[in-house]
Amino acid sequence: MFNGMLGASFLLALREIRRHLLRSFLTVLGIVIGVASVVTMVTVGNGVTASVRSQIESLGANELIAVPDAGPQQAGGSTPPPFTDQDVRAIKEQIGGVVGASGEASTNAAATADGVNWRTTVTGTTDEGMRIRAITITSGRIFTPDEEAAGKAVCIIGETVRKTLFANVEPVGRELRLGALSCPVIGLVKERGQGGGANDQDDVVLMPLRTVQRQLLGTTDIQIIMIGANPAYDNNAVSADVTSLLRERRHLAQGQADNFRVFDMKQLSDTVSGVLGMMTALVAAIASISLIVGGIGIVNIMLVSVTERTREIGIRLAIGALAREVRLQFLTEAVVLCSLGGLIGLVLSFGLSLLITKLISVDFIFNPMINLGSLLFSSFLGILFGYVPAQRAAALNPIDALRHE
Numbered sequence: 001m002f003n004g005m006l007g008a009s010f011l012l013a014l015r016e017i018r019r020h021l022l023r024s025f026l027t028v029l030g031i032v033i034g035v036a037s038v039v040t041m042v043t044v045g046n047g048v049t050a051s052v053r054s055q056i057e058s059l060g061a062n063e064l065i066a067v068p069d070a071g072p073q074q075a076g077g078s079t080p081p082p083f084t085d086q087d088v089r090a091i092k093e094q095i096g097g098v099v100g101a102s103g104e105a106s107t108n109a110a111a112t113a114d115g116v117n118w119r120t121t122v123t124g125t126t127d128e129g130m131r132i133r134a135i136t137i138t139s140g141r142i143f144t145p146d147e148e149a150a151g152k153a154v155c156i157i158g159e160t161v162r163k164t165l166f167a168n169v170e171p172v173g174r175e176l177r178l179g180a181l182s183c184p185v186i187g188l189v190k191e192r193g194q195g196g197g198a199n200d201q202d203d204v205v206l207m208p209l210r211t212v213q214r215q216l217l218g219t220t221d222i223q224i225i226m227i228g229a230n231p232a233y234d235n236n237a238v239s240a241d242v243t244s245l246l247r248e249r250r251h252l253a254q255g256q257a258d259n260f261r262v263f264d265m266k267q268l269s270d271t272v273s274g275v276l277g278m279m280t281a282l283v284a285a286i287a288s289i290s291l292i293v294g295g296i297g298i299v300n301i302m303l304v305s306v307t308e309r310t311r312e313i314g315i316r317l318a319i320g321a322l323a324r325e326v327r328l329q330f331l332t333e334a335v336v337l338c339s340l341g342g343l344i345g346l347v348l349s350f351g352l353s354l355l356i357t358k359l360i361s362v363d364f365i366f367n368p369m370i371n372l373g374s375l376l377f378s379s380f381l382g383i384l385f386g387y388v389p390a391q392r393a394a395a396l397n398p399i400d401a402l403r404h405e
Helices: 002-019 021-027 029-058 085-094 127-132 145-150 159-165 209-217 235-249 265-287 289-308 310-318 323-359 368-394 398-403
Strands: 063-068 098-113 116-125 137-140 155-157 175-178 181-189 204-208 224-229 260-264
Touching: 021 029, 021 289, 021 323, 029 265, 029 289, 029 323, 029 368, 063 235, 063 265, 085 098, 085 224, 085 235, 098 127, 098 159, 098 209, 116 159, 116 209, 127 224, 145 209, 155 159, 155 175, 159 181, 159 204, 181 204, 181 209, 204 209, 224 235, 235 260, 235 265, 260 265, 265 289, 289 310, 289 323, 289 368, 310 323, 323 368
Parallel strands: 116 204, 155 181
Antiparallel strands: 063 224, 063 260, 098 116, 098 175, 098 224, 137 181, 155 204, 175 181
């Protein structure tokens, strides 16, 4: 019997919505905007979070980076000393949980090929360093042990350098000049995209570390140390061991501040993702205010509807309709209105999300839970804000209602 009452109430609700189509749409506009805003913000926020996480992880999975302290200069105006090959060797040999370590040194240089000039970053690294940073070679090869040991002038280029200097030719096997230094291109790096600080990770030329040190920098300094951590180990523990070892090797007394920093890329990824998640939730919460505004509109229009249909309600009560049936009819109408608004909002949010994610070049990540949750919440708003008008309709006195003009 209840199912029959509910079905009849549903059909009556649809009839009333069709009778006042424009008014019904304006009534649920707040619900439409609220649902569309919340779902769009969450969807775009998830896409941005995934994109940032992917960019950070592209720097290397389970990676630690040790750099001389980039903060205020040390006492006496001296800058923090660079690392050495012995530091890299000590990290590999003395710390458990380290699967590899490699020093790096970088500089800027003018790259020239076929009469085209381009200023780029030249990074001296090793095969082990490229493995730690998860660098993939799409064509050509990596450095040989002899090339690394002898510091030979060979280079592997990024996609941006390829597009600029070798747009219409295969770069592997061709000559590239870096200032006065000439080197053959032996490999091409798979496109990696933007890194931290909008840094183009593809605008790079990779060379053996010793080549960059000797022929471009004129020093044996190591500017940063890339450290690969075993996933089975706790990164915090490995980072603490690296810090302790470097303090000892750099002769820092107890209580003396570190003159270097160790960054945990996994921790950085988790932190950034957490912050972006909180910001997404905050923006979605602000956008959801329009849902409350839409709910108030539901109350208002349903009260108007009760007033307009007072005589109709009186007739129904007079011929035997129960108060709960009248209440159910108006509650159903409110729920149907809000649910339709929620559905329209979901369709609108889908289109907006696709457009925005395409414009800002992030992945579109469909989240079924937030979509279903928004639809159910909009239906709940129909119950919440439709109850007072429904109760007022159910409480009408049939005789007074029939007298209403």
